[in-house]
Amino acid sequence: xxxxxxxxxxxxxxxxxxxxxxxxxxxxxxxxxxxxxxxxxxxxxxxxxxxxxxxxxxxxxxxxxxxxxxxxxxxxxxxxxxxxxxxxxxxxxxxxxxxxxxxxxxxxxxxxxxxxxxxxxxxxxxxxxxxxxxxxxxxxxxxxxxxxxxxxxxxxxxxxxxxxxxxxxxxxxxxxxxxxxxxxxxxxxxxxxxxxxxxxxxxxxxxxxxxxxxxxxxxxxxxxxxxxxxxxxxxxxxxxxxxxxxxxxxxxxxxxxxxxxxxxxxxxxxxxxxxxxxxxxxxxxxxxxxxxxxxxxxxxxxxxxxxxxxxxxxxxxxxxxxxxxxxxxxxxxxxxxxxxxxxxxxxxxxxxxxxxxxxxxxxxxxxxxxxxxxxxxxxxxxxxxxx
Numbered sequence: 001x002x003x004x005x006x007x008x009x010x011x012x013x014x015x016x017x018x019x020x021x022x023x024x025x026x027x028x029x030x031x032x033x034x035x036x037x038x039x040x041x042x043x044x045x046x047x048x049x050x051x052x053x054x055x056x057x058x059x060x061x062x063x064x065x066x067x068x069x070x071x072x073x074x075x076x077x078x079x080x081x082x083x084x085x086x087x088x089x090x091x092x093x094x095x096x097x098x099x100x101x102x103x104x105x106x107x108x109x110x111x112x113x114x115x116x117x118x119x120x121x122x123x124x125x126x127x128x129x130x131x132x133x134x135x136x137x138x139x140x141x142x143x144x145x146x147x148x149x150x151x152x153x154x155x156x157x158x159x160x161x162x163x164x165x166x167x168x169x170x171x172x173x174x175x176x177x178x179x180x181x182x183x184x185x186x187x188x189x190x191x192x193x194x195x196x197x198x199x200x201x202x203x204x205x206x207x208x209x210x211x212x213x214x215x216x217x218x219x220x221x222x223x224x225x226x227x228x229x230x231x232x233x234x235x236x237x238x239x240x241x242x243x244x245x246x247x248x249x250x251x252x253x254x255x256x257x258x259x260x261x262x263x264x265x266x267x268x269x270x271x272x273x274x275x276x277x278x279x280x281x282x283x284x285x286x287x288x289x290x291x292x293x294x295x296x297x298x299x300x301x302x303x304x305x306x307x308x309x310x311x312x313x314x315x316x317x318x319x320x321x322x323x324x325x326x327x328x329x330x331x332x333x334x335x336x337x338x339x340x341x342x343x344x345x346x347x348x349x350x351x352x353x354x355x356x357x358x359x360x361x362x363x364x365x366x367x368x369x370x371x372x373x374x375x376x377x378x379x380x381x382x383x384x385x386x387x
Contacts, residue, residue: 196223
């Protein structure tokens with residue numbers, strides 16, 4: 001390795017170590033506050049001078065405050081204790097869905113300071129609506145770490161392009177277009193991946209390394225965490241579980257990305273309505289018809305629901321068999337039906353799969369993806385240690 005390259009390598013390595021050490025110190029303060037510099041040094045096995053230098057920088061940035069003196073059994077001056085300031089920085093998270101777009105302003109602990117929800121639209125209107133929401137969340141603030149945007153389709157996080165048939169976006173360069181308007185760090189990903197990240201940050205999957213979040217609405221998608229890492233797959237299309245084939249009649253046609261996949265044609269809310277229409281000869285043709293009929297114990301609605309649950313259960317059994325998650329988290333519009341589906345799915349899955357996996361509802365509901373987008377910003381700008 002030449003002299004110049006060696007110098008660059010050392011500088012890069014030192015920068016990386018500094019960032020890791022800073023993130024570790026901040027993480028300890030957040031989790032164990034109030035805490036002294038001495039205790040941080042012992043916990044991280046880091047020199048007192050290194051810890052003091054990092055803490056001084058964190059205080060200067062407003063991320064950490066000194067809060068009086070701690071208790072000590074020894075004589076002499078008591079150590080100053082440190083606390084984390086979650087409002088030192090904020091980030092913006094956006095979740096673009098085919099129906100609505102949700103934008104949130106969160107602090108460093110994921111607390112939503114402001115939320116905006118509006119209909120999305122398609123094509124250029126969907127983009128302009130996103131821009132408008134971001135501008136309203138910014139409000140001339142100077143304490144924004146960055147902007148994260150989740151999109152409802154295959155999202156190339158390197159190129160910044162999105163293929164989202166529901167919005168009529170084909171290789172739409174969302175990242176480039178946003179950077180033309182906003183002079184901030186901007187990150188994009190698939191919205192279901194962000195929903196999974198949100199649940200892992202402050203939702204139902206804190207400290208869970210293996211889980212799958214499944215969104216069930218007009219379509220079906222999933223965000224996958226294995227061994228604590230988000231799985232994106234080849235060409236960023238991991239988690240497109242809507243294309244799973246759970247029956248032989250899936251062989252009857254060729255599926256394209258803009259089509260509804262076989263699994264979601266059977267187990268999404270649109271699939272449920274389609275089944276209901278066929279069973280009732282058009283008597284019931286909306287999701288509202290289904291809910292009303294089911295709650296009044298209409299036999300056709302109950303039968304359609306049972307078929308819907310069977311199809312969902314087969315898909316969940318496949319996910320559990322392949323990925324062996326600890327949790328499957330259910331999200332999406334299905335949770336707004338007011339009808340519990342978890343117990344029914346569990347009973348069928350337990351028959352098909354000899355592995356344990358808990359099935360639960362999302363804790364963050366419709367805000368999960370926007371919160372996850374905000375978390376991605378904080379991770380990539382070093383305000384959060386890896387979660």
